[in-house]
Amino acid sequence: MPGAAHDREIETVAEFDEVAASGSIAGHRVQAVDLTERTDRLLAVETAGALFLGCPMTPEAALSVRARGALVFPPVPGLPFDPYRGHLYTPDELFTHLASGGYEATPDARAYAWFQHTKADGDVFASMLRAIHDDSVSDALDELLSGAPVVGVMGGHAMARGTEDYAEAARLGRTLARCGLTVATGGGPGAMEAANLGAYAAPFDDTMLDESLELLAKAPSFAPSVTDWAAAAFEVRARHPLGGASVGIPTWFYGHEPPNAFAEHIAKYFANATREDGLLARSTAGVVFLPGAAGTVQEVFDNATPNYYESRGEPTPMVLVGRAHWTEKLPAWPLLRALARERSMEHRIALVDTPAEAAEAIRALGSSTGQD
Incomplete structure (x- = not known):
């Protein structure tokens, strides 16, 4: 039964x-809940078939x-992350201690350092913990996005604050959100931020x-100082609290690229392949591809492949932004159009000149099959 x-x-x-x-909690899955103050209840309740994942409790x-x-999987001591977590990350959680200790002191930086160390060791226990963590994140992401019209926005990390390209990408995200769509990105800097x-x-x-x-332009890039770059974003959040929600799906695989602080819900993964596939698969209302380099080109065709083989319904809309970029500099558009023509899905792709045109293109492509 769905949802059971x-x-x-x-x-x-x-x-x-x-x-x-x-x-009775028989058959339930209790995930990352601190039960140290619930001993009496645990001793009295029926627990046959229950599963406790990373739940602190008394030995008794x-x-x-x-x-x-x-079945009890106890918490793992000494980790900078919870592999059994039941919810997505928040910017405040990942950037804890930013103001007092700089980026290096944050849980995000410490998780990346742990990943680098254990990846080099090839420790099977560490790889198991990473897999459990990423599966927990995927479960939380599915719960968050269930039934939501999600539009993915892809683009390069090198797009600097203070540029017109950055401003146009921000206006695109604002327009999409005001249209009632859930914006999801790769969760990093540049176009994603x-x-x-x-x-x-x-x-x-x-x-x-x-x-x-204007405020963010004071720290154009996360290099040389992630601390200054992130602090500028938190200054914006402090001046304007309770902003609109969106999703970021970054990865510690590219740990030198920090997550951005404007995605209210952050699904951060250790495995980049899981992250890439998950972001595109959950973009149910379409994907906008801003100009980017190798990673963005890969995402274009990672998204085109399931669309090409879709047999149960309509492919999701794909909008490429930047005619010269996608036809001359990195000519992905001619190949994408050829694939679309072969599968009669040309009505689901579009090439536009500016981000301002992309939101309307997403809406038009969706409404052509009643998904508006």
Whole structure:
């Protein structure tokens, strides 16, 4: 039954209390919930077939629930991340200690350092923890985006703050969000940050984005200082709290590229292949490809491939932005158009000149099959 597995997941103390009040959590999956203050409840409740993933509890409670048929995966000490986490990351979580210790002190930087160290060691336990973590993130991402019209915005990390290209990408993200679409990006700097910034700015009047672009231009790039780059973004958030939500899906595989602070929900992965495929597969309302280099070209055809072989429904819309870029500098458009013609899906792709035209193109391509 669709959704049945999610109905058995317990991801907060409040959810645990609600289910346990019935006298049974049999068959439920309790994920990263601190149960150290729930010993009496754990000793009394039925637990046959329950699964506890990374839930702190007293030794007495752990022994009791195991004896009564539960399976317990205890927390792993010393990690800079929780492999069993039940929710996506937030910017505040990943950038904790930024102000006091700089970027190197943040959980994001420490997770990257752990990844680099354990990857070099080839430790099978570490690779298992990374896989569990990434699966937990995927589960949380699916729960967040269930039923949402998601539009992916792809583009290069090198696009600098303070440039007109960055400003146009931000206005694109704002327009898409104001159209009721959930903006999802690769979660990093450059064009990705710009689109997430635009979605964050969507609830405010237009002057907010203009002011924010000017402020961010003081730290154009994450090099040489990630600390200064991130601090500028948090200054924008402090001046304009409660901005619009969007999704960033970055990776520690490219750990030298930090996540941006404007994606309210961050699904950060260790495995880049899982991240790339997941971002494109969840872009149900289409994908906008801003000018980019090798990574963006790869994403164009990673997205084109399932569209090419789609047999159960309509392919998702694809919009390439920058005629000269995609026909002359990196001529992906002629090949994409040839593939589309072969599968009669030309009505689902478009090449436009500017980001301002991309949002309308996404809406037009979606409305051609009643998805508007």
